[in-house]
Amino acid sequence: MATKYIFVSLPRDEDTFDTLKTSTGENGDVLPFQIPNFKIGTLDALVQQADDLGKLETACQGLVAKVADSLRTLLDGNEDKIAQQKMVNDKPTENYLRTFSWNKVRYRADKPIGELVDNLQKELVTIDNDVKGKFNQYTSVKTNFATLQRKQTGNLATKSLTPIVDPSVLISDSEYLETHLIAVPTNVKKEFLKSYESISPMVVPRSATQVAQDDEFTLFAATTFKKHSAEFQAKCRENKWTPRPYKHVEGGREEEQKEFDRVAKEEKKVWGEALRLSRTGWSESVMIWAHVLALRVFVESVLRYGLPLEYVPALIVSSPKVSKKVKDSLDKAFSHLGGNAFGRDKRGRITKDDAALSSEMAAAGLGEDYTAYVYYEIEV
Template structure:
């Protein structure tokens, strides 16, 4: 997980880079001027966006868990699917451009928010559908694999059976295929002829064997076939259902290859392209309309060592030192980052109202500051 911060304040790009110094990488993150209405509406929208952002985060987390499950806990493979618009997330953030067609900047923020809500619902339904579809394909693939690799009691008999051993198109006789455990083969040879009436004497023919079973073909009269198979089950011998089909071997192979491709494509296609895009859109709107009047540089920042959160604190202190003047007297801080003025209560009231920038937790900052992880 890498730590990112979105920052918006009236500063030059070079000045901000100098403030951050070696504690992170600063790149432009361009956001259009959004159509903001009244302050009351903005406060309500900030609260609504926070809830929507939480819903987006939960949905993305659910997809991440699903990916790890699909990849049998392989975090590396799951991480490879963290792409947005066919780009790795870090590259996407570094080259971000606002989708002006889908989210028109000339529309009110409330309308953009409504569009995001619809996107969330549609994406959630889409992901559920894709996961269900993939799970069905995976189940089919597992069944086909088991038919190819199981024992003679379960695997497909299509590659094994020579059609010449089968009685076909007979009015009175039929062939039964019976998988007998190896430790019961002597009992089978000794007693199969007397299980029921209508069994052709000495008709048992061994067709194949593996580590667990021996497969026999036995001929009976059709009218006694069902009774014979039931008696076999009682002896713990497994009747196998098989019907010869011309070209069946080739067709079964093609089916296995087809489902294998679908399963592989399902893994590649079930990553949360839409989800990560949607999550980013929530982040785009959330921090960048939080402070009306500040139309400065909007940036994305990643601490150089990724998960070293101490760098994030150093960045925050550097920003507070350089830009606390933007908040007036309420944001005078000492070297430890604590508010030095007597209006901390005012700061808390403003933060509770949701106006302005967002720091760690509910802390209010003099500029727009938004942390997230990928």
């Protein structure tokens, strides 16, 4: 089941954290969200970084979803097994996010924010390429293996004929005659036997012999003159009979088995590699996502609350079902931070009337998603 993670920051007050806990109530756990003090550049740079971080967070969300889909495919939708792979730094994902701390070794907090954003973006692209490349390789090998499996286990219309057809039923050394193998649905084989001689010119009379039969099809061998072979095969297709191209090759059966065994081994190997890379991709992409969110909260807090920055960043762990209640409670508790951004009724309660938006907010293109405080949410 997915968990909703809500990242907020509020101007520091002696009871801000307690107010957060009280307003959230039983709808979520309120936890400290540790963010270092980063180097703050110019206002123009911060505005650009806020935009860059928004785009990067969207990319993080997309990659996490993509890796989750890869794991779902590799593990045939087994949710228990999928959950076992969704670890971040060897911790369950929720544990990692609940106890998040900035990786100061990997991302030095004394570096400019722009440089940190660039590094995170480059890492995300590398992970995306690695996971996508290996998963595409696995898909290709899996498709190849499935084709070989169908050749071994399919019906007579699709499977390999090498282990089935005795070369003695084929005319192979004639200048004028050619033997055709035709897979006919078993329920119409009487019709085939009655009509095959007349569907095209120069079919050898009474040449049809049954070669094999399964639950769906009967395989017949029939002979025609070569110059009418193409017409005979076309007429077979019109009648929903399947011509099966086949040429006997000495030792072909053994070669097919070797190829099947080789691709089966390769499929298993590449599956393991794809699973390991997807597991790593999950860990890395969620970790990068958390660091991007930390930067986003910090940058937006500076832009909203100004300097010196005195703020309280927090993480609220909730569920998709009740996260709206959390949002509504926070709006009620901290709407005063938005000034006249929110309309109010006669009792001072917040209204969601768009007409109540200030002209400044409307000009900025902010609507119902506006919050009076820094607010971001993700679902993992």
